[in-house]
Amino acid sequence: MSIEVKNLSFCYNRGTSLEKHAIDNISFSIGKGEFVLIGGEVGSGKSTLARHLNGLLRPQSGSVTIDGKAAGSRKVRSKAGLLMQYPQKQLFGRTVYEDVAFAPSNFGFKGKELDEHVMYALGLAGLDGSVASLSPFSLSGGQMRLVALAGVLSMKPDYLILDEPASGLDPDNRVLLIGTLEKLHRSGISIVVISHQLSELLSLAEKIIILKSGRIEFVGSVPEYLRSAPFTLPEITSLMKELNLAGINVGDDIYSVDDAFSEIIRFFGSPEARLDE
Ligand SMILES: Nc1ncnc2c1ncn2[C@@H]1O[C@H](COP(=O)(O)OP(=O)(O)OP(=O)(O)O)[C@@H](O)[C@H]1O
Ligand SMILES: [Mg+2]
Incomplete structure (x- = not known):
């Protein structure tokens, strides 16, 4: 049980004058229950890679599989949840409740059971139930991010991919987010965090991947990373x-x-x- 990325390449605007190779022949795996940190400078391809891990983007060459099936295919679509770098892009509900309830209601939950799923996911993301009736677009950037996180958690994914999850959060919410990630990891969920600030997650990480210009510059354990990097x-x-x-x-x-x-x-x-x- 794992996510396997094999010889993945992806180019924006292929065949035009705006062609941009964002991912260039990347291979690595994310084991069941593993905590992986992905870093790298601005524009190195982190978000493009994240969108491949849950199948939002399909590989132009190479492959990404989740538990043996192509990422994005029907059987594994709910297994990998992605919290996007810009949460406004994944919010759509008239209310926070509607947003967070979207996935569980697609799975057939209704009434009281659906309420329980929504409240559970909001609580896990660190939000008070009182926000449920508000428009997600009336919230602060940090709160929007937590609503988007609740929406992802409500699917109960086996693999949770978070693209810069702590950006825009105040210190209290950062601590809460890290605690939630620790709890989810202990419960057996694989976690992939993309971050510019690797240091606050080093105590949880089991593997670090650093991207540079769409390629893997480093992959290894935390001690190996700290020994190898000019860091x-x-x-x-x-x-x-x-x-x-x-x-x-x-x-x-x-x-x-x-x-x-x-x-x-x-x-x-x-x-x-x-x-x-
Ligand atoms: N929709 C797009 N169209 C064209 N080029 C894009 C698009 N999205 C990203 N790129 C380009 O692809 C490269 C990788 O972008 P990506 O967003 O994956 O990097 P990133 O590591 O997530 O950057 P950041 O640290 O700023 O979040 C960059 O050069 C970027 O300009
Ligand atoms: Mg990015």
Whole structure:
């Protein structure tokens, strides 16, 4: 069970003077339950790739398969959900409720069951049920993004692809989004996040892919990425490395404050335990 991308290439405006090779012979896979981060400079082909992963764009050459079937084909259409970079593009309902209910109602849910699906998806995306009756277009950019996320989550996809999901969110909603992604990942969903800010997701990522001019510049684990890239380390990782240099023997492959906290407590012992001594 996986998404397999094989020798994928895609060119906009093929055969015209505006021809643009956006994806150039890319191959990689996304395993069941894997958490993959995709980075790369502006215009490197990330969004074009994302649109292939859920079958919104069909390969011009090469292939993209989801659990063995062509991405976008009827049998796998609901398996991969894409949160687009510009959420306005995927909102269409007169109300938030109508928007989020679209997929589950297509699956045949009605009445109370449909309400439950919508409220579940809104809650998971961090939105209060009171927004359900509002027009999605009356909301802020960050809230619109969360409504679009709820719409994607309401399909209960096996593969969740998010194109710059944190852009426009305030710090509280960013933390909530990362918590939701962590929860979804723990429940066995494969997650692909496209982001300019890789550092805040390094603690969750199992694989990193960096695109450059439509090609794969790097693919590997987080430690391999941090070793290979001319990359500024996350501040918390730098701190853990400094502690090591000072003779405090804590793990230095730490990318989040929570993990650093646990590691420091492991080294020094918890304050409660020390008070008991
Ligand atoms: N609809 C389109 N028509 C023509 N060219 C396009 C179109 N969409 C994207 N491109 C071009 O294809 C290349 C890849 O674009 P894409 O949006 O996939 O990059 P990206 O890595 O997502 O960029 P960003 O970091 O700005 O989101 C860019 O050079 C872009 O200008
Ligand atoms: Mg993009």
